[in-house]
Amino acid sequence: MRVWFVTGASRGLGRAFTEAALDRGDRVVAAARDVGPLAELEARHPGALVRLPLDVSDRAAVRKGVDQAAAAFGRLDVVVNNAGGMLFGMLEEATEEQIRAHFDVNLFGAIWVTQAVAPYLRAQGSGHILQVTSMGAGGGMASVGLYAAGKSALDSVTQALAMELAPFGVKVTNLQMGGYDTGLFTLGTTATEPDPVYDGLRAELAAMWGEDAGPPPSNAAPVVMELVDLPEPPRRLIVGSRSYDLVQQMDEARTAEYRAWEHLSRKADG
Structure with a gap:
C-alpha cells in the first residue's frame, strides 16, 4: 500500500490518478483549491482519502499542507505535482499580472511542493515524484507559449532534481502529457484580451487544432499506476500515442x- 499526495486532485488528471490509486487499495491525500468535488469520492473510500484545501502558489501554505499530508498516513510515497492552468493568448497580449499568476501556479507551485516533500522522501530513503509537464515542454507554439514555458522550466528543474535525489533512493519522472479532456481549455484557462492584429493567426490555429477535446483522463491513469510500480522508472515519459x-x-x-x-x-x- 502506497500513500499518494496529489495536487489539483479535484478534476482532470489529478482526479483520475486519485481514483485509480484508491481503487487499487492505496491511500491518497488529495489537495486542491476547492476540495468540494472530492466529497463523494471520500464517502466511497472511507479512511483512505484525506481532502486538503491548498493553494500551491502560497509557499507557506504548501509547507504546512505537506506536513499535514505526511502526518495523515505516516509517510509519503508518490507525489504528483498536477495543479496548473492555461494562459491562452499571444505573448504581446498577456498582462504582467496574468503572467506572474500563471507561473506562480504552474512553475513555482510545483517547486514549492517539491521542496516541501523532499526532506520526507530523503529521510525514508524512498519515494517517487511525478511532475505533470506537457508534450509541448520541448518548444513553444503561438497562443500557448507561456504555458509551454512554464512546463519547459519545470521539466528542466526536474531533470536536475532527479540527479540530486537519486543518491537518497528517491525517483523522479516528468510526465509529458498529451491532450486529455481535462477542462484545461475551459475551467482551467485564463485568456488574454485579443488584439485584432492576430485574428488571422488565431483562425489558422483553430483550424489546425479542431474540436477534439482528447480522450478522458482515466485513459492515462493505468499508465501512471504501472509507472510507479517500476523498480527503475524513466526520468521522462511521453503519455499518449499522438x-x-x-x-x-x-x-x-x-x-x-x-x-x-x-x-x-x-x-x-x-
Whole structure:
C-alpha cells in the first residue's frame, strides 16, 4: 500500500490518478483549491482519502499542507505535482499580472511542493515524484507559449532534481502529457484580451487544432499506476500515442535545423 499526495486532485488528471490509486487499495491525500468535488469520492473510500484545501502558489501554505499530508498516513510515497492552468493568448497580449499568476501556479507551485516533500522522501530513503509537464515542454507554439514555458522550466528543474535525489533512493519522472479532456481549455484557462492584429493567426490555429477535446483522463491513469510500480522508472515519459508521435516530430525538426546551420555554428570557434 502506497500513500499518494496529489495536487489539483479535484478534476482532470489529478482526479483520475486519485481514483485509480484508491481503487487499487492505496491511500491518497488529495489537495486542491476547492476540495468540494472530492466529497463523494471520500464517502466511497472511507479512511483512505484525506481532502486538503491548498493553494500551491502560497509557499507557506504548501509547507504546512505537506506536513499535514505526511502526518495523515505516516509517510509519503508518490507525489504528483498536477495543479496548473492555461494562459491562452499571444505573448504581446498577456498582462504582467496574468503572467506572474500563471507561473506562480504552474512553475513555482510545483517547486514549492517539491521542496516541501523532499526532506520526507530523503529521510525514508524512498519515494517517487511525478511532475505533470506537457508534450509541448520541448518548444513553444503561438497562443500557448507561456504555458509551454512554464512546463519547459519545470521539466528542466526536474531533470536536475532527479540527479540530486537519486543518491537518497528517491525517483523522479516528468510526465509529458498529451491532450486529455481535462477542462484545461475551459475551467482551467485564463485568456488574454485579443488584439485584432492576430485574428488571422488565431483562425489558422483553430483550424489546425479542431474540436477534439482528447480522450478522458482515466485513459492515462493505468499508465501512471504501472509507472510507479517500476523498480527503475524513466526520468521522462511521453503519455499518449499522438503525443509520442508529435514529440518525435518536434525533436526531428529541431535536429534537422541544427544540422542545416551547423556550418554557421562551427564558425564561432574561430
